[in-house]
Amino acid sequence: MSKVLKMAREDGRRFLILYGSQTGTAQEVAERIARDGERVHMACPVIAMDDYPVQNLLHENMIIFVCSTTGQGEEPDNMKNFWKFLLRKNLPPGSLSSTAFAVLGLGDSSYDRFNFAAKRLHRRLLQLGGSALCEVGLADEQHDLGQDFVIDPWLKNLWNILLARLPLPPNRKPLDPEVPLPSRFEVLSVENVRSVLGNDNSNQPEALSKGQPWSLSNPFHAQIKANTRVTAKSHFQDVRLITFDITNSEMIFRPGDVALVQPQNLEEDVEGFFSFFKLNRKKCFRLRPRNPECPLPLGLKVLLEKHKHGIISLEDVARHYFDLRSIPKRFFFELLSQLSKSPREKERLKEFTSAENQDERYAYANRPRRTLLEALQDFPESSSSLKLENLLDLIPGIKPRSFSIASSQKHQEGELQLLVAVVKFKSRLQKPRLGLCSNYLARAENGSVVPLWIKKGTLRFPSLKVEAGHSTTLPPVIMVGPGTGVAPFRAYLQEVIFSEVFRNRERPNFPKFLYFGCRNEKGDFYCQEEYEEMQKIDPEFKLRVAFSRDQEQKRYVQHLLREDAALVWDMVYRRGGWVYLAGNAKQMPKDVKAMMEEIFVREGGQDMADYLDVLEKEGRWQMETWS
Ligand SMILES: Cc1cc2nc3c(=O)[nH]c(=O)nc-3n(C[C@H](O)[C@H](O)[C@H](O)COP(=O)(O)OP(=O)(O)OC[C@H]3O[C@@H](n4cnc5c(N)ncnc54)[C@H](O)[C@@H]3O)c2cc1C
Ligand SMILES: Cc1cc2nc3c(=O)[nH]c(=O)nc-3n(C[C@H](O)[C@H](O)[C@H](O)COP(=O)(O)O)c2cc1C
Missing domain, CATH: 3.40.50.360 (Flavodoxin domain)
Incomplete structure (x- = not known):
């Protein structure tokens, strides 16, 4: 301390x-x-x-x-x-x-x-x-x-x-803001791994899953069975349907639940890190927090626990912990400026740390989505002299990402599927910007393992009780899921239409509407055949698809809802239906909500302006959106 x-x-x-x-x-x-x-x-x-x-x-x-x-x-x-x-x-x-x-x-x-x-x-x-x-x-x-x-x-x-x-004692002055504080970490160098591990010097992380409950500190290592691109090759957006083998995991999930995936850095970033820093990637060390009252960040703790005697190599940290693709925050510039020995770079770094220059920092880092590794490379005189403990202070850990589970366990036993939109876009920087987790998943080959675990999602569907050979009826369900927002609804539809539970039993009879949105029929109408199969089995399942670019005028899910206004009103107001919305939270959730409100007023009169709030209180209007 x-x-x-x-x-x-x-x-x-x-x-x-x-x-x-x-x-x-x-x-x-x-x-x-x-x-x-x-x-x-x-x-x-x-x-x-x-x-x-x-x-x-x-x-x-x-x-x-x-x-x-x-x-x-x-x-x-x-x-x-x-x-x-x-x-x-x-x-x-x-x-x-x-x-x-x-x-x-x-x-x-x-x-x-x-x-x-x-x-x-x-x-x-x-x-x-x-x-x-x-x-x-x-x-x-x-x-x-x-x-x-x-x-x-x-x-x-x-x-x-x-x-x-708590005033400063009279004999003390605040520390100089230009001087860096001691690192939060103590790095205990292990020069000779063999001297610690004896003859057994294999220091590979344990990939074995220990058993329930699965979590960040104890993820299940799920093997990939299939990783299929479900959008046309010519389509701009790569979307993957990824199937994981979860037999023996004893995982239980329901439609609406979410899988968390812990990604690792992309190979080019790990290589970029070592070629820039010229550090010995095999260097081994132990870590402990400088202040015993503050535990190590969870991601590091997990990494240490996975390795024998808590000894890790720099490569482990660069691959599994350092979030090299994150956007550098103000603290990064502050600390790098304090550590910098280059007057020219120090000045520029300091500019990014002041409250008045926030806009400049945004223009440098956030708007073009410059990565932390790129920022380190932009300040070579300052970065090249950094010690390992400085890097640990500067670079945050990789965070897990959430994905709505896209399959039903009752239909696809021993499997879990995710629908993943691969994030790749251009900014003013030359190299395309790649989302970490979606690209990590897109590149994962069959047979490779991915650390994941499950948590309850916010969506709850009306519960299905199957009793004495016949099932209860359920209220109508309206699901609005453009793009990968369809994932939880596919899981639900698989469960209530395909599920083996209904073999030799009466299938529950209730209307189910799916409003799906994509760009074009030929490009990204994924799972089309599966929905057609569902419609054959269940005449009460109706699919409505908005192809936004297949005609001159843009057409989105909310436009289909407007066309179906009388039906939506009937299902929700008269028949006690439940309405769900999932997907990317840019403009879409606002537009869909506004349309629902418009429909309620148009069909039910001005008194129904707040009807969506009533539905929400009753749990009959639910959203799962992400940015
Ligand atoms: C409850 C929940 C469920 C989810 N379910 C799914 C799902 O079923 N399928 C799915 O694909 N995703 C889902 N997500 C999103 C997912 O968790 C990740 O956020 C997504 O995969 C991107 O992660 P990444 O690591 O690839 O990208 P990151 O490295 O985290 O980068 C993403 C960042 O890039 C920005 N960005 C993305 N595109 C652009 C662009 N064109 N222009 C500018 N900036 C951009 C985003 O704003 C975001 O800040 C869900 C999220 C939540 C919270
Ligand atoms: C999936 C998701 C859901 C969110 N929900 C809310 C919300 O309901 N209300 C809110 O004010 N902010 C919400 N936010 C914004 C976050 O609170 C905000 O981005 C915050 O800075 C995240 O801090 P954290 O990284 O410490 O979690 C949400 C963000 C995401 C990605």
Whole structure:
């Protein structure tokens, strides 16, 4: 532990930072607060809410919470248990009466439930008697200058409050902002692996899955059975239907559930990293956190645990941990400028770190989607002298990606399928931009293994009960799933139409409508034959497809809904139907929602303007959208 942290602890100048983060942004902000704290001689452990021993909570004097919102207004996975604990009925109202807190929320106002997790957390902490240091901060990704537009002034205000409560001791000055803090990591070099491992010097990661429950720290290694391009070769978009063998995994999933995939870096990035850094890729080492109160990032912990004696090589880290394709954030430029020994590069890097120059940083990094590896290469004099611990501080870990499961376990036993749109696009930079996980999956060959696990999705379908040889009837189901948004609906349709459950039994009789959207019939109308087969078996299944580019006027799913307005109204209002929407969250969810509202007013009158809210409360309007 550094001298600063030791002294801060002795002085009692300590507060706790807890974060809830789905894709790492809130975690990075939490870590930034801790670094700012260290500069004013405060000890601030940073811990994911679910990693924090919650029984200690009542003894904390001051806590700063940073949390994002995910799904449709949900808490991130790594704060779910903590949140459940806070909601316990047996927690007395004054439980947190000696705790001061502040909540910073990260969200995106294009989602209906903007910053819900942070707002709820703030309210609940107040209910439990906590005293708020300041208003809840609500950062918005939609702002032109990104979330920093809210985060910067919110933090400035917070630091004024914190320093008034925990002033600097008279004999101490804040640390020079130009000087880097000691690394968060201690790298323990292992010169001779054989001396540690004895004769057994195989240091390969264990690819064996240990058994349920599957998670990031214990993923199931699923073998690829088939990886088929389902769009025409000539079509601009490569979409894959990937079949995984999950026999012996004991995984159970239902339509609407989601698979998480932990990708690894693309080969060209691993090679690009080593050819730029000229480091010995076989160099072996162990790692531990400099501050024992702050655990290692989960991705690193998992990597260490997979290797014998926790010894890993630089190549392991470059391949499995460093997120070389992520967009460099402000902290990256800040730390690189502090570490830089090149006056020219240092100046430019510093420019990117100031709040006034956010737009320049956006123009350099975010808009063209420049990768972190490219940014390191753009500042060669600064990057070339970096040590391993600097790289560990600079480069965040690769995050898992979610995919709606596209198959039904009841139909395709022992298998799990994903429909993956491969992300590849042009920016003003010369090389095409490649999404990490979708390209990792697209390149995975049959027989290769992919670490994955399952989590409950937000979509819930009306439940099917099969009793004594006949099944109950169900309300109508309307599913709107353009592009790969169709994945959860394919799973549901397989389950209720193809499933073996109905062999020798009466199939439930209820209308099912699928509104699918794609560019052209010949290019990307994937799974067409399967839907035709479904229609043959089940006359109550209706497929409507909007081909956006097969005619002069663009035609999307919402246009089909408008054409079917009377039918939609009948199914939903008169027959108690359920409506679902899934897919890419750009303009589509807004347009579909607006169309549903228009239909309800047109068919039911002005009184029905808020009918979608009613449906949502009843769980009959559900969305799963992603950006
Ligand atoms: C609940 C859930 C379910 C999902 N289900 C599916 C599914 O069934 N199928 C599926 O394919 N995906 C699905 N996704 C999305 C998936 O998780 C990944 O986000 C997606 O595969 C891209 O990941 P990547 O690693 O390839 O790209 P990344 O390396 O993460 O890069 C993606 C980034 O590139 C940006 N981007 C993409 N295209 C462009 C463009 N043309 N111009 C500018 N920027 C662009 C995006 O905004 C995004 O920020 C789902 C997501 C969630 C949250
Ligand atoms: C799949 C998905 C769902 C999201 N849902 C919401 C939401 O319901 N409300 C909101 O305010 N922001 C939502 N967001 C935006 C995130 O909260 C925002 O991007 C945040 O910066 C992510 O932080 P994290 O990386 O720490 O999870 C969502 C983002 C994604 C990718």
